[in-house]
Structures are given as C-alpha cells and as structure tokens.
Amino acid sequence: MNPTILSFLLTLIAGLSTLIGSIVIFLNKKNKDKIIISSLAFASSVMFTISLTDLLPESYNMLNDIFKLVPLILIILISVNVGIILSFYIKKYIPENNNDNLYKVGLISMLAIIMHNIPEGMATFMASNTNISLGISLTIAIALHNIPEGISIAVPIYYSTNSKLKAILYTFISGLSEVLGAVITYLFLKPLINNFLMGILFSLIAGIMLYISLTELLPTSLNYKNKKITFISFIIGIIFVLFSHFVF
Numbered sequence: 001m002n003p004t005i006l007s008f009l010l011t012l013i014a015g016l017s018t019l020i021g022s023i024v025i026f027l028n029k030k031n032k033d034k035i036i037i038s039s040l041a042f043a044s045s046v047m048f049t050i051s052l053t054d055l056l057p058e059s060y061n062m063l064n065d066i067f068k069l070v071p072l073i074l075i076i077l078i079s080v081n082v083g084i085i086l087s088f089y090i091k092k093y094i095p096e097n098n099n100d101n102l103y104k105v106g107l108i109s110m111l112a113i114i115m116h117n118i119p120e121g122m123a124t125f126m127a128s129n130t131n132i133s134l135g136i137s138l139t140i141a142i143a144l145h146n147i148p149e150g151i152s153i154a155v156p157i158y159y160s161t162n163s164k165l166k167a168i169l170y171t172f173i174s175g176l177s178e179v180l181g182a183v184i185t186y187l188f189l190k191p192l193i194n195n196f197l198m199g200i201l202f203s204l205i206a207g208i209m210l211y212i213s214l215t216e217l218l219p220t221s222l223n224y225k226n227k228k229i230t231f232i233s234f235i236i237g238i239i240f241v242l243f244s245h246f247v248f
Contacts, residue, residue: 007128008182010139011121015178017143018113021150022171025158036159037224038233040105043152044217045237047112047209050145053241055206056080062199076203083207087112091216105216106156110170112212113149114177116205121181122193144244146175148237152217 024039056076063072091108120142128135150171158167185193221230 003129003132004186006132007125007135008179008186010128010135011124011182012179014124014139014142014146015117015121015175016172018117018146018150018153018175018178019168019171020147021152022154022168024151025154025164025167032159033224033226034229036102036155037221037226037229039151039155040217040221041230041233042237042240043109043148043155044213044221045234046145046148046241047152047213047217049238049241051206051209051213053245054145055202055209059199059202059206062195062202066196066199075200079200079203080207080210083204083209084211086204087208087211101220102156102160105220106153106160106167106170108212108216109149109152109156110174112208113153113174115208116149117146117174117178118181118184119198119201119205121178122185122189123198124178125182125185126190126193141244142178145241146178148240150175152212156220 021043024035027035059076059079060072063075066072067075087108090111091104124135124138124142127138153171153174154167157170158164161167218230218234221233224230
C-alpha cells in the first residue's frame with residue numbers, strides 16, 4: 001500500500017477510536033449518576049495524566065535542543081498559561097444547558113480534544129510516513145488515549161440532551177479532527193513543521209487539557225457527591241495511562 005495512504009489510514013483509525021468511548025451512553029440509565037461520576041472522573045484523570053506524562057515531556061524534548069534550561073522552562077510555562085487562558089475564554093462563550101451544566105462540559109471537552117487531536121494527527125501522519133512500525137505503535141497508543149476522551153464528550157452531551165445521535169456526532173467530529181491534522185500536514189505544513197512549533201503547541205494543549213480536567217470534568221463529577229466513586233475512577237484513569245505507556 002502507498003505509504004501516504006497508509007499514513008492517512010492509521011491517522012483515521014487513531015482518531016475514530018474516540019467513538020469507542022461513546023459506547024458508555026448505551027449502558028443502563030438506571031445507573032445514570034454512577035455512569036456520569038465515574039466517566040467524568042476517569043476522563044479527567046486521563047487528560048490530567050496525559051498532560052503531565054506525554055504532552056509536557058514531549059514539549060520539553062522538542063525544545064531542549066533549541067533553548068537552555070531557564071528560557072525553556074519559561075517558554076513551556078507561558079505556553080501552558082496561554083492554553084489555560086484560551087480555555088477560560090472559550091468557556092465564557094459556550095451556551096449553557098439547564099441540565100447540571102453537563103452540556104457545557106461536553107462542548108468544552110469537544111473543543112479541547114479537537115485542538116489536541118489536530119497536532120496529534122500531524123504527529124501520527126509524519127511518524128507513519130517516516131517509519132511505518134513507529135506509526136503503528138503510535139496509532140495504538142493514541143487510540144487507547146482517545147477512548148476516554150470520547151467518554152468525556154459523549155457522556156455529558158447525552159445526559160444533558162438525551163440524544164444518542166448528538167453524543168455520537170460530537171464525538172465523531174472530535175475524532176475526525178485527527179484526520180484534519182494529517183490533511184493539513186500533507187497539503188501545507190510538512191516542510192514547515194519543526195520542533196519549536198510543535199514544542200509550543202504541545203505545551204499550549206497541555207494547558208488546555210489541564211484546565212478542562214481540573215475545572216470542568218473533575219468538579220462536575222464531584223458535584224454528584226459520591227467522592228468514593230470519583231476517587232476510584234480518577235486513580236483507574238492514572239493507572240490506565242501509565243499502563244498504556246508501559247505496553248506501548
């Protein structure tokens with residue numbers, strides 16, 4: 001198979017794995033609160049852990065050859081804070097729904113994950129084009145991470161609108177953005193992408209995901225006043241990410 005076509009296919013698989021997370025909405029609604037609590041805490045934990053163990057270290061590695069330690073750390077901190085500020089302003093302009101603010105949580109998660117998936121799609125496409133074995137490993141690792149990201153969109157959207165179609169559609173759009181990253185890279189950015197731009201981008205996205213995790217997903221889970229389930233789900237999320245690192 002043509003390497004470019006195969007790279008697009010792997011990126012598509014990685015992106016659409018987000019849809020697997022929407023399976024949660026088909027569980028028995030009698031356990032609605034437990035599903036919401038555990039799903040949001042788990043997704044929050046995954047976003048939090050990915051930011052600390054994937055995005056920020058990757059940003060550091062990409063910028064390490066360009067800057068000395070002090071300016072490098074300052075650049076990362078500034079980029080993270082820009083991501084946090086950007087998330088704050090995105091949140092201000094998202095419409096609310098009268099169902100425990102879940103609708104806003106779902107929309108914010110979708111936008112954050114789209115912004116995360118675009119550069120992730122760029123990385124998957126370029127890695128696959130360079131080394132197909134690396135591309136396959138990266139695809140599997142990203143697919144595992146994308147499943148809980150799909151949960152963070154599908155669960156709040158479904159339980160705030162009672163529409164499975166909307167939940168799946170929003171999750172699908174976020175997953176498809178991974179392919180958008182590959183298309184943008186193939187058409188325009190392949191010669192222009194460098195470690196500096198990707199390093200800044202990964203730090204900015206880490207800020208966005210930390211904000212969503214700690215100010216939206218986790219607090220919403222805690223609002224349901226079952227801290228035991230929240231805590232256990234959060235810990236499981238950390239273990240899930242660390243285990244995926246160990247395996248892949």
